[in-house]
């Protein structure tokens with residue numbers, strides 16, 4: 001069975017502080033960051049696109065140079081203490097961007113907004129789970145492919161799109177709106193160049209905070225039965241009261257917006273969702 005992946009939906013984040021919100025979610029244990037790109041789709045959300053590009057996509061891209069620091073910060077806490085000592089010694093000579101990063105990660109020390117933005121910009125490499133709801137997704141392959149963006153959802157022109165997406169090093173997936181029958185996705189999974197994920201929308205796409213549609217679980221069931229190792233994602237209305245339904249139906253990638261960003265302890269919600277997927281996989 002495919003691994004659990006928890007992806008907070010940045011649609012529910014504070015858009016004025018996207019970088020720090022993204023860093024916060026990664027710090028809380030998120031596997032991916034879910035990005036809804038709705039240009040030409042939901043007009044009122046148009047401003048998101050430039051924000052995503054300037055604040056999120058470019059940040060991790062430039063951060064690749066310092067990716068090793070991020071890895072170190074995760075696996076070698078003792079190295080961080082060494083940096084902390086160095087920080088106090090050299091703080092006025094080498095502006096301690098990296099030390100600020102490390103302090104935040106290990107000690108949970110609060111840092112200023114600016115420093116936190118810098119932290120994400122230089123040190124985080126997020127896996128961006130991008131759901132494109134646009135009239136011509138082909139137009140977006142090139143700009144997204146230049147960034148650290150791997151996941152892509154499609155609805156039409158799929159053969160050419162899948163090829164283009166792969167050529168940019170991203171992995172293609174297809175999204176199903178609530179009204180679309182699950183059978184429509186089978187040709188994209190059974191063909192020569194199949195997509196690698198199916199996103200089953202559990203609300204009508206467009207806004208966070210909507211009510212989970214339990215009837216969508218039939219689609220998840222059908223997909224899991226037919227494709228045991230497929231990544232199956234659900235998005236919309238996922239939280240403590242609905243996660244078990246999705247997990248037991250066979251979903252392993254969970255997108256959650258308001259339940260994570262609205263929680264006092266987002267890390268606990270992320271962990272609960274992961275546990276629910278893991279337990280369901282053991283039982284099934």
Ligand SMILES: O=C(CO)[C@H](O)[C@H](O)COP(=O)(O)O
Nearest residue numbers: 009205206208209237257258
């Ligand atoms: O795609 C989306 C809306 O189209 C969002 O990702 C989704 O709504 C997440 O928000 P919430 O968990 O609050 O429902």
